Amino acid sequence: MRVPPLPASAPATATRPIRPLKACAAMGAMLLALVVLGHDGRRVAQLFALGLPLLAWMLWPVRSRRIHRLRTALLWLGAMAFAFDGVARGYLLEAYQAAPNSALVLASAANTNGREGAEYLSMHWRALVVWAAPLMVAGWVFGRCVRQGARATAPWPPWAIGLLCAALLLAAAAHASKPWRRLHPVVFWTDWAHSVQALRLAWSDQQRARDQALQRAREAAPVATRAGPSTVVLVITDSINRDNLALYGYGRATTPRLLAHQQLLGDDMLVIRNAWSVDASTLPALRSLFNFGVPAGESPQHLLALARTAGYKVWWMSNHDDIAVEQAHARLADVVEMVNRTPGRAGASLDGELLDCLQEALDDSAERKLVVVHLMGAHPHYSLRFPAGENPFDDQVDAVETGLVESGRSSWVRRYRQEYDAALLYHDFVVSETLQLTRQAGRPGDYRAWMYLSDHGQEVGHVSDRAGHSPTTASGYRIPAVIWQDPPDASRAAGAALTPFRADWAGWTIADLLDIQWPGAPPDRNALSAAYRWQAPVLPVEVKSFSE
CATH class of the missing domain: 3.40.720.10 (Alkaline Phosphatase, subunit A)
Structure with missing residues (x-):
């Protein structure tokens, strides 16, 4: 990538993309920290790869002040999507040992209305304030970084061009992979909202399921x-x-x-x-x-x-x-x-x-x-x-x-x-x-x-x-x-x-x-029958004894 040099009258320090590179590095570090907050294992690498286009766009030089402002806003929103994803997942893991798309969370969300949600917030506000802190810090860091997006037109060092090309290739591969693409915060939380709505619709009318339950009961022919x-x-x-x-x-x-x-x-x-x-x-x-x-x-x-x-x-x-x-x-x-x-x-x-x-x-x-x-x-x-x-x-x-x-x-x-x-x-x-x-x-x-x-x-x-x-x-x-x-x-x-x-x-x-x-x-x-035989259930928590 080669762009025309600045006029000779421009300050020499403005011709080098040092500040955009530093800002990009800071933003990348914050993105990685947020990804680690809500994911582990190989998903950390997958999520970070999905976030690389944000970093690449930040380093792409633009001339227009209007385009620069638009880019700044969109980069901040995109980065905050990753921040929300990491904080939300981290909170659910800490509080309930559950992923956002687990049956527990989906059922709870589908079974919750606005007023109940407000009451939940009022009861658990202390924990939520703690978890909101990294979100606010991320918003401030991202705000400082995205304003430093590249605008200079000086030649880039070869190593920077190579690094940028490698990042773009990795990001393209990540977005081309459907399992990876599903993890992108925008895609994941859009699908999550659809799943919650589908669950609500399934609950809204279960007459067919009730009719089937009555039919199975008639076939069993229970007798009092x-x-x-x-x-x-x-x-x-x-x-x-x-x-x-x-x-x-x-x-x-x-x-x-x-x-x-x-x-x-x-x-x-x-x-x-x-x-x-x-x-x-x-x-x-x-x-x-x-x-x-x-x-x-x-x-x-x-x-x-x-x-x-x-x-x-x-x-x-x-x-x-x-x-x-x-x-x-x-x-x-x-x-x-x-x-x-x-x-x-x-x-x-x-x-x-x-x-x-x-x-x-x-x-x-x-x-x-x-x-x-x-x-x-x-x-x-x-x-x-x-x-x-x-x-x-x-x-x-x-x-x-x-x-x-x-x-x-x-x-x-x-x-x-x-x-x-x-x-x-x-x-x-x-x-x-x-x-x-x-x-x-x-x-x-x-x-x-x-x-x-x-x-x-x-x-x-x-x-x-x-x-x-x-x-x-x-x-x-x-x-x-x-x-x-x-x-x-x-x-x-x-x-x-x-x-x-x-x-x-x-x-x-x-x-x-x-x-x-x-x-x-x-x-x-039947616990009242002499033939009753206890079998310990499998719980997601260790129980020393079910007879304590």
Whole structure:
């Protein structure tokens, strides 16, 4: 590459591309650092190769002031696309050990609206500020560098021309390769947005999938074997870690009412000590529960479809405003009650709003009833999950607070723990009321059963200095599970309270409570059966013992 020399009157220092080369080197170093932030292995080289055209264009001399300004703006935008990509990937890896296109992140994004996103930002702003710092530094560095784009017309050193040609060849090869090209931030995040939108569209109308679930249930021909009226209430809650329940030995009085029920009912109230979810977020956890832990590709049965086919009238009442859950599960019920119309984390509707709905369902004249009560539980924000001003643990210095301090937990995590425990205290009221209403349902002698469990756990300073969903710690999978029956099941397996329990197998246990049977139903996954055989699930986190 050779360009005409400057007029003799031009300063000698302006004839050499030293400043553009230095700026290009600084910009390249920053690009590489950002790529390393979000990628590893050979992808670092692939992403850097995709960014080389930005550096090459920066060194290409231009004469026009207008073109120079346009180039400056476009180079800054292009470089910031790489900066956003690196920071976003780095944050997801640090917080969730997940890639942006993983099922966890795609499902979360598809299931999130603007208001919920704002609430997420308000809860995790500290971590986001930390991760925004490299983005702001990159913006400043790129802004300084791109203004130094080459404008001189002096001959370039041969080594610079060779380096530029090699960079252009490598960049051309990178863009010609489809697997490499997919990684380019502009291409990747455009495809990512399309994937999220496609997932939302797939959720918006799943009538065909529901019809197929009902057809599979009819083909299985399930039969309700218990004669007479039958009422089963299934209470599914959100984000409850059993380690924070006094029912499980926690040091704060978070479950006084459930403890009172346990004292009154004794062994008839089965508190499963070692219950585990196999998913750390709601959507996959509920899919696993209602599909008996069978992968979607194997055309699994759906618990609600089986119950309806066996003659049960099914209710789904929820304090969530969640289109994914509603379409995949709730709409299989005969009666659907969605009391919360504020989407996401910002929903301030308290779970107690469902108690009247439950009473109405229990008063219904249907002989066989399955009522699913889907609670918000302690779904973040914790402060919205209990009535205002009703936090007895606020600024309380007790053994729990002292332990958190000794473990090095930050003040904001300790505050979240106080709010979380206050949410569990209110949650105890709602859950115990659902049990009490179930016990009072029907006529004397009618069969009634009640089961309570959480979709997944929650990390609130248990093993790390953070609060929220946690796929990378055991706290994200530790859940409560409680069962009550009247009359009690005389054939219940001995030691059921201490035997480990998997939430993805809970469908088999609920089918037992419903007393429905169909060909091929394995008894070894029903936690109430003497034939139950525990198999440890494969979790993305090491668990020392599932019996702890």
